[in-house]
Amino acid sequence: MAGGFLAEKTGVLGLPVYVLLAIAASLLVACVILALRFLRRRAAARVKHASGLIPSSNKEIAADRAPEGGAGEVEVEVEEEKKGLVGVDKGNGGKGWGESSSSLEAAERMGNIGWGRWYSVAELEAATGGFSAGNVIGEGGYGVVYRGVLPDLSVVAVKNLLNNKGQAEEEFKVEVEAIGKVRHKNLVGLVGYCAEGAKRMLVYEYMDNGNLERWLHGDVGLVSPLTWDIRMKIAIGTAKGIAYLHEGLEPKVVHRDIKSSNILLDKHWNPKVSDFGLAKLLGTDSSFVTTRVMGTFGYVAPEYACTGMLNESSDVYSFGVLLMEIISGRCPVDYSRPPGEVNLVTWFKGMVGSRHGEEVVDPSMEIQPSPRAWKRVLLVCLRCADLDAEKRLKMGQIVHMLEG
Known part of the structure; x- marks a missing residue:
């Protein structure tokens, strides 16, 4: 009886009932499959957004970091202001x-x-x-x-x-x-x-030779393996990396923690800037951003430490300190030295000002650089560490002067 009913022809193209039921079932299955695919794509899109890796608004990047002890990192609370900073x-x-x-x-x-x-x-x-x-x-x-x-x-x-x-x-x-x-x-x-x-x-x-701090201040023997040429290679490469952050990206990146322990070296002494956990992104419509003061004692630009106003010149000052560290082999702050030599920048400027510039060059280098070579680098150091941020060099200019 049931078989006779299913075999009966209908008014739809004269098709039997069982054929129409089969077609309806197929359409239902197809609709379910399409719905599942749609839901799966929506879920994948939600995953990508929820991961937080793709910026979806202009919120400020905020990064607090625990002090590392010793010379360590400084953290001074400053009122936060969002000055067109692009963030995540x-x-x-x-x-x-x-x-x-x-x-x-x-x-x-x-x-x-x-x-x-x-x-x-x-x-x-x-x-x-x-x-x-x-x-x-x-x-x-x-x-x-x-x-x-x-x-x-x-x-x-x-x-x-x-x-x-x-x-x-x-x-x-x-x-x-x-x-x-x-x-x-x-x-x-x-x-x-x-x-x-x-x-x-x-x-x-992975970087085979670890960080620069190890080779400048670690136990490497009486004669430093860092020759003048290697030191200049490290300085120029580091300057190129920072110049790219400042001048090759949009929005530009202010690293905010340039120091010797954040400069990594491969087996050929090629440097790479690392550790961007304190970085800030600076939009085109902003000349600075006011933020919490973070960084490492001895490297932080004085105007940034006092006001919390951050821009590329803050990184330039830190690079100037790093360059002084590279050519002198001294730490930015060393309390084991006499009072007038504790702060590297103060001592360095005093030596150059009193015409004893040759004495700032690391004595652990077996072959000392020519006067022409170290004088050019000393000039770059002083221009980078100028107390007037407006007078500091741009990183692109620094690369050009160091390559000399």
């Missing part, structure tokens, strides 16, 4: 990173998201031997850096950020936004990221 949105409806872990797990499955790879904690744990103490290559108030080897045998540096009052989340966002998409031979390359639960990690290219 917190995304995810204002929720913290830990609250969007399901989205981040989906992002990890997506693999490459355009300018870096997502890694899981398990992957980085395997690469660093369980974050073993034997693989530690650096540590400070920001966290701990480990040497790691990925499955493809490439060597990386894994920075495990300390979550001090949410600072790991902020520094993670700042570094990704400031340097994640940037490629320059004198800026350290960001290979990938990890944001799983409360964990925030950044994966960088």
Whole structure:
């Protein structure tokens, strides 16, 4: 009886009932599949936005960092003002990173998201031997850096950020936004990221010779392996990296923590500027941004320390201090020295002013530079560290003068 009913012809093109039912069922299945695909694409789009890696508003980047002790970093509270600064949105409806872990797990499955790879904690744990103490290559108030080897045998540096009052989340966002998409031979390359639960990690290219601070102030013997030519190579490369941040990007990036420990060196002594956790992005319509004073004691520009007004000239001053450090082999602040020599900038300017410029050159260099060579660099140092920020050189000019 039922079979007879299904076999009956209908008024729709004379088709039997069972054919029309089959067509209706097929259409229903097709609609369900299309709906599922649409929902999956919307979920993927939400993951990309919730990750916080793609800026969606002009909120200010804020980064607080724990002091590292000793000469350490200074932190002075200054009233925050948003002066056209381009930054990153917190995304995810204002929720913290830990609250969007399901989205981040989906992002990890997506693999490459355009300018870096997502890694899981398990992957980085395997690469660093369980974050073993034997693989530690650096540590400070920001966290701990480990040497790691990925499955493809490439060597990386894994920075495990300390979550001090949410600072790991902020520094993670700042570094990704400031340097994640940037490629320059004198800026350290960001290979990938990890944001799983409360964990925030950044994966960088590995630099064989560590940081510049180690070679200037570590135990390297009576004769420094840093010849004058190597020091100039490091100074010029560093200047080119900073010049690219200031003059080659839009919005421009103010690093805010130029110092010897943040200059990494490869096996050929090529330098790369690293650690963008304190960086600020400065829009074209802003000549400065007023912000909390952050940086490292001895390198911070005096006008920035006093007013909180930050722009590229603050980095230029820090580079001037770094250049003095490179050619003299002295720390920016050294309390083991006589009172008149504790502050590197004060001592350096005094020596040059009293016509004893040759005495600021590091005596641990086996072969001293020619007077013409060190005089040119001394001039750059003084122009960078001028107390009048308006009289300081631009980084592009510094590159030109150093290449001389």
